[in-house]
Amino acid sequence: MIERISGSRKSWCLLMKVLCYLSLVVVTSLTFFMLLYVLFRGLPNITLDLLLTKPSTLRNTIGILPDILNTIYIVIATLIIVLPLGVGAAIYLNEYATNKKLVAMIEFAAETLSGIPSIIYGLVGMLVFCQFCSLGTCLLAGSLTLVIMNLPTIMRTTQESLKTVPESYREGAFALGAGKWRVIRTVVLPTCINGIITGCILSIGRILSESAALLFTAGFAHNINGFIQGMESAGATLTVALYMYASERGEFDIAFAIAAILMILTVIINFLTTYMGRIMNRRNGQ
Amino acid sequence: MNIKEFLATRGYKDNPGRLMEDVIHLIFLLLGLVAVGSVLVISIYLVISGLPAIFKIGPVEFLFGTRWASTAANPEFGILPFILTSIYGTAGAIIIGVPVGFFAAVYLAKMAPRKVKDVMELCIGVLAGIPSVVYGLVGMTILVPGIRILFGVPDGATLFAAIIVLAVMILPSVINVSLTALEAVPHEYEEASLALGATDIETYFKVSVPAAKSGIFTAIVLGIGRAIGEAMAIMMVAGNVANMPSLFKSVRFLTTAVASEMSYSSGLQREALFSIALVLFLFIMIINAILNMLKKGGSSK
Numbered sequence: 361m362i363e364r365i366s367g368s369r370k371s372w373c374l375l376m377k378v379l380c381y382l383s384l385v386v387v388t389s390l391t392f393f394m395l396l397y398v399l400f401r402g403l404p405n406i407t408l409d410l411l412l413t414k415p416s417t418l419r420n421t422i423g424i425l426p427d428i429l430n431t432i433y434i435v436i437a438t439l440i441i442v443l444p445l446g447v448g449a450a451i452y453l454n455e456y457a458t459n460k461k462l463v464a465m466i467e468f469a470a471e472t473l474s475g476i477p478s479i480i481y482g483l484v485g486m487l488v489f490c491q492f493c494s495l496g497t498c499l500l501a502g503s504l505t506l507v508i509m510n511l512p513t514i515m516r517t518t519q520e521s522l523k524t525v526p527e528s529y530r531e532g533a534f535a536l537g538a539g540k541w542r543v544i545r546t547v548v549l550p551t552c553i554n555g556i557i558t559g560c561i562l563s564i565g566r567i568l569s570e571s572a573a574l575l576f577t578a579g580f581a582h583n584i585n586g587f588i589q590g591m592e593s594a595g596a597t598l599t600v601a602l603y604m605y606a607s608e609r610g611e612f613d614i615a616f617a618i619a620a621i622l623m624i625l626t627v628i629i630n631f632l633t634t635y636m637g638r639i640m641n642r643r644n645g646q
Numbered sequence: 647m648n649i650k651e652f653l654a655t656r657g658y659k660d661n662p663g664r665l666m667e668d669v670i671h672l673i674f675l676l677l678g679l680v681a682v683g684s685v686l687v688i689s690i691y692l693v694i695s696g697l698p699a700i701f702k703i704g705p706v707e708f709l710f711g712t713r714w715a716s717t718a719a720n721p722e723f724g725i726l727p728f729i730l731t732s733i734y735g736t737a738g739a740i741i742i743g744v745p746v747g748f749f750a751a752v753y754l755a756k757m758a759p760r761k762v763k764d765v766m767e768l769c770i771g772v773l774a775g776i777p778s779v780v781y782g783l784v785g786m787t788i789l790v791p792g793i794r795i796l797f798g799v800p801d802g803a804t805l806f807a808a809i810i811v812l813a814v815m816i817l818p819s820v821i822n823v824s825l826t827a828l829e830a831v832p833h834e835y836e837e838a839s840l841a842l843g844a845t846d847i848e849t850y851f852k853v854s855v856p857a858a859k860s861g862i863f864t865a866i867v868l869g870i871g872r873a874i875g876e877a878m879a880i881m882m883v884a885g886n887v888a889n890m891p892s893l894f895k896s897v898r899f900l901t902t903a904v905a906s907e908m909s910y911s912s913g914l915q916r917e918a919l920f921s922i923a924l925v926l927f928l929f930i931m932i933i934n935a936i937l938n939m940l941k942k943g944g945s946s947k
Contacts, residue, residue: 602779619780
């Protein structure tokens with residue numbers, strides 16, 4: 361059969377095939393180049409001193425402990441606030457809502473939110489949280505901004521896993537006389553915990569890599585604080601610190617060290633989400 | 647009607663559990679409305695803080711003025727350079743990024759062995775997860791000096807560098823969305839085409855791709871949205887000078903114009919920055935509307 365197709369068809373097929381393989385090579389090599397280059401330039405600069413001290417102008421040293429702590433604080437605070445909001449919204453959409461127009465409106469809003477660029481979140485976060493709510497530039501304002509950014513992510517993943525909870529579970533619980541809230545709390549939520557965890561991991565990834573939204577809301581100080589005090593004061597996360605060190609101060613070694621840390625975290629998060637996805641698929645396949 | 651009567655008529659009195667159920671229903675409704683409220687607050691704040699400066703400067707001078715000199719003694723606020731840069735930069739990123747993403751997606755959806763696909767999906771996930779500042783950093787240390795040496799321009803921080811960084815950054819979303827669309831094409835289509843004597847490659851490109859058309863368009867529009875909204879990475883590689891766009895000149899995008907001056911701005915300059923954000927927001931809203939139309943069109947078929 362193949363021999364009978366004309367030469368131009370054959371060459372067209374060959375060209376398309378070559379283009380496909382070429383694109384594949386481009387994507388793979390880009391990924392590995394980014395990974396290896398950043399690790400190669402960054403890993404040698406990661407020292408215990410860098411990880412465990414704060415920057416000192418007196419000794420002219422740079423440490424990123426405050427930035428690490430700030431990142432952890434922001435991740436914790438954002439998740440604590442966004443989880444109830446996002447999971448609650450998803451539960452409303454999937455379990456309670458009967459009005460189709462309202463559902464469409466909420467889903468449209470969530471989609472709009474996920475399309476808004478982070479720089480606009482940064483600006484509005486600054487106007488609303490820092491100025492209108494007079495929080496000032498602080499980690500709390502940054503977290504609240506990130507809460508709105510991550511709301512659609514949590515909503516979507518929770519909703520997806522809520523949809524996979526079999527209707528018979530709910531019916532069984534209702535038949536035993538449980539109220540709606542009790543069914544949700546004891547039957548529906550525990551079954552879709554995987555989806556919520558996936559949402560959390562995705563959100564952590566987004567928070568770690570976010571910089572534009574935090575620049576104007578969380579500021580760029582490098583002080584070591586406890587959690588509560590940290591939330592009230594300005595602070596740079598790892599990404600913001602990377603930007604400051606690379607762009608404003610030309611400290612490329614430090615910037616690459618931070619980049620290497622972020623890169624490792626990105627890979628870990630990616631493995632975790634794939635793993636969670638596999639678990640969920642296996643369960644749905646049952 | 648007093649509270650007691652109200653409780654009695656809704657049957658709460660005999661059944662306190664029902665009152666709790668309704669309160670919980672209300673709480674979940676409120677949680678659901680948070681997203682709607684956020685969109686409203688964002689839109690309203692941007693319009694309120696963005697419109698005044700446009701009228702103070704004059705809509706025509708603002709949108710079509712070619713000179714931006716916000717800190718000069720006689721300040722000028724023309725954002726045409728930013729608008730054009732954003733459009734050119736996005737177009738460039740699409741021209742470079744979409745073909746690569748498209749062919750990679752076709753390969754992954756139709757031809758890739760299981761193992762290759764698994765590895766590639768990890769790669770794409772990593773590529774999507776890399777923080778934009780890391781792209782900016784790598785761009786700063788490799789692309790910018792590279793362009794300076796290769797093309798013999800005095801400064802490598804140019805529109806060209808930004809286009810390449812953007813092209814890489816939109817790759818994951820272009821690949822993922824087109825991949826999903828291509829995988830959803832019914833097998834019968836492909837089998838029919840093969841049975842009619844088309845080769846497998848012909849089938850993929852002349853049957854599967856047209857069938858997944860709306861999904862692939864969605865991927866492109868999504869890429870446009872990501873490219874036009876990106877700030878930090880291109881701030882580090884585009885040089886940040888308010889020139890009219892040209893491939894080998896330092897340029898400033900809508901996003902970077904806001905980000906670079908915000909921290910020290912005041913007065914009319916600050917208001918003008920909010921106006922830029924409003925213009926950017928309008929672009930994003932148009933893109934969102936197109937996305938929605940594509941999704942509706944895709945599902946009604």
